[in-house]
Amino acid sequence: MRTALVASATALLLACGTTAAGSAPEPDNPWLGQRVMNMAHSGGEDEAPMNTMYAFERAEELGADMLELDVQLTADGDLAVIHDATVDDSTDHTGRVADFTMEQLRAMDAAHWFVPGRSTVHDDPDAEHPLRGARYGDxxxxxxxPSDFGVPSLQDVLERFPDTPVNIEIKGSGTPQSFLAAAEALGSRLADSDRTDLIVGSFDDAALARFHELAPQVDVSAGQQAMISYYLTDAPLPDGVVALQVPITYSGLRVVTRDFVDRAHEDGYAVHAWFSGSAPDDARTYGEVVETCVDALMPARPSVLEEVFADLGTERPTPGGTPPRSECALDQPTEPTDPGEPTEPGEPTEPTEPTDPGGPAEPTAPAPPSTGPGDDTTTPAGEPERPRVVQTDGISAAPAAR
Known part of the structure; x- marks a missing residue:
């Protein structure tokens, strides 16, 4: 696979230049003892309005082990938890995040465009938006x-979830300086933090390096350039890196394989797999990825992943750390596979209909058609395909929005 990937990644690697040499993580990298985590992506954007308090609380109630979120810098120097550089995709307003204060962002309806099973939908006149107006009490x-359906700040989330691990992705508005500004704001906020359950990531390597200078005690994942260099040439990863957060596929080629995961584990790094358009968010794909022995999955459908874990009897994180499953031991042989052709599992995992986890009740507005975990596709039958989350980071070589 590495040979095949060179064609699609070498240009990016050369354009980015070389990665600063680093050192391997500590032998007791704690993230290698947290297998296998349900790291709800944006709180599970197919099942709840992305990056809202409602989504995060729902994901935790379902059993998610870690929350994944994105931060953008606001006009008043705060950090808003929102994916895009504009508010257009998820809220009832338009404009750049950087042009609004945090208080203005909190007041917006971040559930305005949410359609269950499809994340945000703008172009379907028949789509139902059952949580539209929840921010205003409608x-x-x-x-x-109502505030649980606005745009929260990072501080809001960290205060609401003091004991829940959080993965924080630094976003920007398309320029290197925008990433650096967000990184500096985040580094200043976390410089004195004693939390050991945070990981900070970004596509932008320079932003991660700057953040690490300001808050060296907080773990980071590898940036895009560093990850590609490691993947292609075994180049050392920068100081502070404890995890590789990678797409399931890149340019149509499978990245998350047992061989890659084994290599990362041998080198002392955890592997966190994200989907976001790089592979279907469905039970079958989740089951395949679990079998590669990754340390965490970032699903848009955390309830489906919980059902897959239950069906497979997957070991979950416990206090003090969780050793790898016996079949994931590094000395266990793996069958060679062609990463360009994803292997077919014996039988797809079909979770049963989810039971009520004791989480938030459904809204009083009319409920849309069910999209239970038995679905084998990302999109309910008869509905248009859910559009990918728009990547506005200004990194054209990124395989998909994360």
Missing amino acids: VTVSGHE
């Missing part, structure tokens, strides 16, 4: 305040 959701 829709009531038991156990939740």
Whole structure:
């Protein structure tokens, strides 16, 4: 696979230049003892409005082990938890995040375009948006305040979830300086933090390096340039890196394989697999990825992943760390596979319909058609394909939005 990937990645690697040499993580990298985590991507954007308090609380109630979120810098120097550089995709407003204050962002309806099973949908006149207006009290959701449907700040999330691990991705508005500005704001906020359950990532390597200078005690994942260099040439990863957060596929080629995961583990790094358009967010794909022995999956459908874990009897993180499953031991032989052709599992994993996890009640607005975990596709039958989350980072070589 590495040979095949050279054609699609070498240009990016040469354009980015070389990665600063680093050192291997500590032999007792704690993230290698947290297998296997359900790291709800944006709180599970296919199942709840992305990056909202409602989504994060729901994901935790379902059993998610870690929350994944994105931060953008605001006009008043705060860090808003929102994916895009504009508010257009997820809220009822338009404009650049950097032009709004944090208070203005909190007041927006971040559930305005949400359609269950499809994330945000703008171009389907028949789509139902059952949580539209929840921010203003027009829709009531038991156990939740209207503010749970606005754009939160990072501080809001960290205060609400003091004991829940959080993965924070530094975003920008398309320029290197925008990433650096967000990294400096985040580094200043976390410089004195004593939390040991945070990981900071970004596509932008320079932003990660700057963050690490300001908050060296906080773990980081590899940036895009560093990850590609490691993948192609075994180049050392920068100081502070404890994990490789990688797409399932890159330019149509399979990245997350047992061989790659084994190599990363041998080198002392955890592997966190993200989907976001790089592979279907469905039970079958989740089951395949679990079998590669990754340390975490970042699903848009955390309830489906919970069902897959239950069906497979997957070991979950426990206090003090979780050793790898016996079949994931590095001395266990692996069958050679062609990463360009994903292997077919014996039988697809079909989870049963989810039971009520005791989380937030459904809104009083009319409910859309069910998209239970038995679905084998990302999109409910008869509905248009869910559009990928728009990547506005200004990194054209990124395989998909994360």
